[in-house]
Amino acid sequence: MQIGIVGLPLSGKTTIFNALTRGHAIVAGYSDKPNIGVAKVPDNRLHELSKIYSPERVVPAEVSYVDIPSPQDGFGQTRGISGDYLNALQSTDALLVITRAFDNPSVTHVDESVDAIRDVENMLLELSFSDLSLLERRLDRVVEAFKSAKAAERSELTKEQALLEHVKGNLEAGVALRDQNLPPEASHRLSGFQFLTAKPTIVVVNISEDQLPEAESFQNQLAEIATGPQMRATVIAGKLEMDLAQMEEGDEKEFRHSLNAGESGLNRMIALSYDVVGLISFLTVGEDEVRAWQIVDGTIAHKAAGKIHTDLERGFIRAEVVTYENLMDCGSLAEARRRGVLQQEGKEYIVNDGDIMHVLFNV
Ligand SMILES: Nc1nc2c(ncn2[C@@H]2O[C@H](COP(=O)(O)OP(=O)(O)OP(=O)(O)O)[C@@H](O)[C@H]2O)c(=O)[nH]1
Ligand SMILES: [Mg+2]
Secondary structure (H helix, E strand, O other): OEEEEEEOOOOOHHHHHHHHHOOOOOOOOOOOOOEEEEEEOOOHHHHHHHHHHOOOEEEOOEEEEEEOOOOOOOOOOOOOOOHHHHHHHHOOOEEEEEEEOOOOOOOOOOOOOOOHHHHHHHHHHHHHHHHHHHHHHHHHHHHHHHHOOOHHHHHHHHHHHHHHHHHHHHHHOOOOHHHOOOOHHHHHHHHOOOOHHHOOEEEEEEOOHHHHHHHHHHHHHHHHHOOOOOEEEEEEOHHHHHHHHOOOHHHHHHHHHHOOOOOOHHHHHHHHHHHHOOEEEEEEOOOOEEEEEEEEOOOEHHHHHHHHOHHHHHOEEEEEEEEHHHHHHHOOHHHHHHOOOOEEEOOOOEOOOOEEEEEEEOO
16 A cells, blocks of 8 residues: 655655655655655554553554655646656555645745645646546547447447546546546446546645644635545644654654644644555554554455464464453453453454454464
8 A cells, every 4th residue: 555645846745755754865856766665653552552561562554655756847737647657646546645835935836826725726636637638548549449349349338438428527527536436346447547536635735833823724725625535634844744753752752842733743644644545453462562454444354364474364263352442441351351352253254443353373
């Protein structure tokens, strides 16, 4: 699962990438190579469980991000998305769209003035244009193929043409593919095209430290744009978060406190990323390790076991499952068993976020 960071040139993509991944990629140095890194998913449950188990290691789940350099004259300017840039965007599972609200005279803006909300709207439009031109090309091809098609092939082509036209009409009316409520068969048919507006999307306004008091107003404006179940929006002080992320943990806490920077905007952004792509975590506990494991919501116990190790999937017997809340109440798995809140579950059990799982297996 990889989330692509996209936006206008100099909007703070690399800065936010560094904040997310606690990385040190070069900021404000244009590079045509993407930066790739992982962010640890904040999970307070791991912290609480560690108090019980004092484990040797605590391993959070991770989300990976790719900071995709924008073509210098390309994105958000209705000049179309093409070539390598389009390929890079298509190969992501979700998009994190960054726009700039910070004012910094030494950093020029491609549109000469700073207006984050205008930029969000432009970029979302740009993604729609990209899908529209892909749809048009495909439609032309279908019409062409129809002319020389055998009778048996024609019904398939007619079906595809109808679907493409339906989707195109919706898109022209301003409805992104992810919001079109297509039946599963249609979504499946279209998935091969990697339409950009079909991807879960998070829009982010990058503010400077002294704009923190305006964060709420930006958030409210974003709420009007970022609608639909597969879209999220947030505001982040990118440069501040990067500086904090590059500090030692103790110093970071102290600085954050003294700056009144509150709960990390970063943690919220990572949590939103996790959520918008439909990921949840199940947990494992022990004196060696307390750990969160990333799964897609709806995963069955048998497959979830395979995340830990292929042997656990191959030799799966059953899983012992207790909710995080019940385990915290009981204080140990043994006590959870005694009180009857440790459930025995089979292969088909659908794992919930926060389930603590112990897999019994035999290979
Ligand atoms: N004041 C302020 N400056 C910022 C902020 N975020 C980024 N900058 C500055 O803006 C410039 C560009 O930041 P980058 O993170 O390199 O932006 P980018 O989008 O990766 O740029 P390209 O990859 O060149 O398109 C740098 O000089 C940053 O220091 C911010 O939140 N506040
Ligand atoms: Mg960059």
